[in-house]
Amino acid sequence: MGKLGIGDGLRIVVYDQLGLFSAARVWWTFRAFGVAEVMILDGGLPQWLAEGRETESGPSARQPATFMARLDRSIIADIAQVERALTAGTSQVLDARPAARFRGEAPEPRAGIASGHIPGSLNLPFGEIIKDGHLAEPEALRAALESAGVDLSRPVITSCGSGVSAAILWLALDSIGKRPHALYDGSWAEWASAGKPVATGAE
Missing domain, CATH: 3.40.250.10 (Rhodanese-like domain)
Structure with missing residues (x-):
């Protein structure tokens, strides 16, 4: 998580390309590791695209962060x-x-x-x-x-x-x-x- 730039204290939003499928598992996994501020994007990527919102392609680059997992x-x-x-x-x-x-x-x-x-x-x-x-x-x-x-x-x-x-x-x-x-x-x-x-x- 830290290498992805996901660290403690951040609000995390997860989504998938089907609308709602694997995003729920990612959301639950974050919850299982003690992250309280995690949510699912309603409608996922299909809804985002349908609303004409901005997208980008290629690898993303974020500064490494500190992520402390606390298994629940x-x-x-x-x-x-x-x-x-x-x-x-x-x-x-x-x-x-x-x-x-x-x-x-x-x-x-x-x-x-x-x-x-x-x-x-x-x-x-x-x-x-x-x-x-x-x-x-x-x-x-x-x-x-x-x-x-x-x-x-x-x-x-x-x-x-x-x-x-x-x-x-x-x-x-x-x-x-x-x-x-x-x-x-x-x-x-x-x-x-x-x-x-x-x-x-x-x-």
Whole structure:
């Protein structure tokens, strides 16, 4: 970060070329490393270009800065924590993958990874809360989460295929003030590779 000119005390704005996809993961990663002043550009690069705003090309040059990472483990869940949470019923696990992959009806994009989902987890495909590169409004987010079976009074751990789109669900929860919640960094790729139980179907 320091070599990129990103240092302590700066306000960081992240974006991607799809509107809202990988930017959420970068935003969450900064949060995980203790950065409070980080936000996502609404609509990303497509919105910026649509508004006729200035762009530049080529490598950027910034003076090196000092970046002090402070890992916030409270927003990161590992495989053991996910297992304990489901067994004890202390947290809900919410999967961001498309419904067909969650149900085990479509193959995973990674070779050797079984289709299906973590037993007991819920499904809210991330595409259902994004429109034209923008995150849905808070009222719509609440409705989508509740429709997916999420109890907003209880903790939530977000998951997906590899930890990227899970950050979009994390962003959605954060944007409506839902805490505490964590992101399962290894997500389905780790769970299935570890030989853990696999569920198929809608539940």
